[in-house]
Amino acid sequence: MDLKAQIYDIGRRARAASKALAQLSSAQKNAGLLAMADEVTASQQELLSANARDVERARANGLSSAMLDRLTLTPARVASMAEGIRQVAALPDPVSQIISRWTRPNGIVISKVRVPIGVIGIIFESRPNVTSDAAVLCTKTGNATILRGGSEAIESNLAIAAALSRGAARAGLPQDAILLVPTTDREAVKLMAGMDQYIDLIVPRGGHALIEAVVASARMPVIKHYNGICAAYIDKDADLKMAEEIVINGKTQRPGVCNALETVLVHRDIAERFFQTVAPALLAKGVEIRGDERVCAQLGDKARPATEADWNTEFLELILAVGVVDSLEEAVAHIESHGSHHSDCIVTANEAAAERFLNEVDSATVYWNASTRFTDGGEFGFGAEIGISTDKLHARGPMALEELTTYKYQIRGTGQVRG
Amino acid sequence: MDLKAQIYDIGRRARAASKALAQLSSAQKNAGLLAMADEVTASQQELLSANARDVERARANGLSSAMLDRLTLTPARVASMAEGIRQVAALPDPVSQIISRWTRPNGIVISKVRVPIGVIGIIFESRPNVTSDAAVLCTKTGNATILRGGSEAIESNLAIAAALSRGAARAGLPQDAILLVPTTDREAVKLMAGMDQYIDLIVPRGGHALIEAVVASARMPVIKHYNGICAAYIDKDADLKMAEEIVINGKTQRPGVCNALETVLVHRDIAERFFQTVAPALLAKGVEIRGDERVCAQLGDKARPATEADWNTEFLELILAVGVVDSLEEAVAHIESHGSHHSDCIVTANEAAAERFLNEVDSATVYWNASTRFTDGGEFGFGAEIGISTDKLHARGPMALEELTTYKYQIRGTGQVRG
Secondary structure (H helix, E strand, O other): OOHHHHHHHHHHHHHHHHHHHHOOOHHHHHHHHHHHHHHHHHOHHHHHHHHHHHHHHHHHOOOOHHHHHHHOOOHHHHHHHHHHHHHHHHOOOOOOOEEEEEEOOOOOEEEEEEEEOOEEEEEEOOOOHHHHHHHHHHHHOOOEEEEEOOHHHHHHHHHHHHHHHHHHHHOOOOOOOEEEOOOOOOHHHHHHHHOOOOOOEEEEEOOHHHHHHHHHHOOOOEOOOOOOOEEEEEOOOOOHHHHHHHHHHHHHOOOOOOOOEEEEEEEHHHHHHHHHHHHHHHHHOOOEEEEOHHHHHHHHHHEEEOOHHHHHOOOOOOEEEEEEEOOHHHHHHHHHHHOOOOEEEEEOOOHHHHHHHHHHOOOOEEEEEEOHHHOOHHHHOOOOOOEEEOOOOOOOEEEOOHHHEEEEEEEEEEEEOOO | OOHHHHHHHHHHHHHHHHHHHHOOOHHHHHHHHHHHHHHHHHOHHHHHHHHHHHHHHHHHOOOOHHHHHHHOOOHHHHHHHHHHHHHHHHOOOOOOOEEEEEEOOOOOEEEEEEEEOOEEEEEEOOOOHHHHHHHHHHHHOOOEEEEEOOHHHHHHHHHHHHHHHHHHHHOOOOOOOEEEOOOOOOHHHHHHHHOOOOOOEEEEEOOHHHHHHHHHHOOOOEOOOOOOOEEEEEOOOOOHHHHHHHHHHHHHOOOOOOOOEEEEEEEHHHHHHHHHHHHHHHHHOOOEEEEOHHHHHHHHHHEEEOOHHHHHOOOOOOEEEEEEEOOHHHHHHHHHHHOOOOEEEEEOOOHHHHHHHHHHOOOOEEEEEEOHHHOOHHHHOOOOOOEEEOOOOOOOEEEOOHHHEEEEEEEEEEEEOOO
16 A cells, blocks of 8 residues: 555544544543553553664664653653543543524524534654543544654554554444554655545644644644743833742743743833842843843843844743833733744733733733743643644634534524525 | 735735734724725715726626626615625624633633634635625724735725725724735735735635635635535434425525535435425426435436436535435435535434434534524524635634634733742
8 A cells, every 4th residue: 555545544544433433422432541541551561662662763863862851651651641541531521512502583592512623633743652642632522533753753652552542442432543654754744734534633743844844735724832932021010029930930940841931021110120139030040141232231241142033032941031121012012023922921010001911912821910831731720731722713822622622503493494 | 016025015014903903992893894884885986987897897708697797786786785884883792702711729810812813814706795795894803804806806896995994094993904915916815825924814705716726825724615515314203394394495495505405315214205295396396306216216207317426516506416315324424425514404303313413414503403594694693704614623604703703811810820
């Protein structure tokens, strides 16, 4: 079978499975998830052996130690994978929820009902745990999943997908509920992206190049999880102690994630006090400050000058771009032109300024007096997430179970016809 | 300025206008809409003159009479355009609605708030009234609009867009709220489709070739309004009088629209009675029946044999494909493989059969004992619609004001940071 035939066959099987999955009760799906978790646990040795072969090959190919770490499975990571599946089983199922219902003057009753999307394609890079994490969220919401992982993790991914499929089949779920593209041929991504008769949504999970490859050829909706260039604006009416806590938390609590702070903008009226208190606190935490002219003038050799690129960079490490602005408007304009519309924050005691910021900054999540680090499915109370969408339509911000569903209208009448 | 520079300049201006539009109150937007309506009325002579030049050119180019009719503006059509704008002004504004709001254990308050999408591209064919109809729905919801109409209507479209812009500017709305691509170069569509930094959503309004051209090159979400191959399934437990009314209404009340019936499937147990009552009623209305073997065996020369293509055809005229099925499952399978997932109906007195159909048929709107002709923004109570989406994400079925918005999360805290 050539590659195209192989990918289209996977598409057809996933579509067929999606029809059956959509009709399952929550109890049936949860039983399937628990069986998958058991199967992952029971297959630990198999998963570790497959993974060891991937790691060995990756090491021979000179993969960086950070990449090797992401690739490596351990007994603890396998256990955490199984535990993650059990947690998803315990979450409420959004499918079949009635979003709204109303009766028209002619007596027809219109119900807007939450239903699965159908077939979801997940294209990801080297972390093999994504195989399980993403697939079980799709299964929970009655969707079939087509997974396409990175070539470094191919043996691990095959072993994990096989375990999940065994669990699914044992619990009576369709055998094809979770399908992994078993080839590392890059052409497979392009074929998936063109297969809109079988795939309803693609979620690429990875770097810019991967997302771009999908967007360039996708015929179906793509929900992108681009980077987070998140900013905090310290207004002239800010409580500086609060500003310090929010900035330190945003920059240093976990610098390598998308909701970490990369930029701080300080109102000129409060800048001097900021330099006296918050800047030393940042430096004490080992943060490198890259400042604009006014910042450098104040901080001297404690800051280095920010380049134009610094304002558009997701550092993902202990580096912070800091600028002084003359007004709230200037802060909003900066965030709109340099930010990535992910998560941005204003620190102020002035409600009018806060409301203006919350309305004018066009980001998925906008904060008043709270850390941008809360942009997270768990922190929102969603229980689990497939990622943080930087797109505007269908899913914006934390993308959780509800965002893995869509809706249909069910109309019940008593013979009404249109006049 | 070359074409690319021209299109990108339009994009930049629309993006800037969208920022201002998003901050307007409902009252400001409505005042703008009423000024646009007044300006359309005041510009009637100008609109008719521009349109006359389009019509003359189209006639010289041998456009069909149906196309000429769609292209032609009359004083009544201009009045109806202005009246349509006033009606949209009177509708409730979904922007700023709070979709949901909750407080987390740490005290942060999360609000999911409806906001404009940003910049919406509308690509359409020969009917110049789409210029106004689509643009005002986008303005109502605080979006900037980039319009690209068919070359036949270019002078009419330019005149309408100019009138709308004059009205917008007079009422203090951004001058660039509604922008028309002033060239008929086909390359403009491709440039728009690639311009995802400036256009957040494209809605193509037209035939298959137009939609396909957009989908093939679009980098941003596209909401498609494909055809409607709608079916009614007459269950063995159907009330035949009700079935007759629903089938006659679906097929004959307005055959040229997307929610009209194209297919009827009859359960074998009720087929004979169907042939005695509903078939004659259809024939009396001038409907041509294209039947499967069992239908033709019963109806003789009153039906002609359906070809395979007939089951996949949106006839848009008084032709109906009719088949006999052995079961509800067979009906669902037929609809899933031949239908267009638009609107489908079951006629039955059996609630269990109805619920099964409503759940298993994966269409935007599914009906129990009511005509598929109700799939319409007005009939749903939405007041206006930009079309009927056959897509699954963001907008499914009637696409109205709410579907021209998205959401953002606004989070209000008192200094919370993540632990």
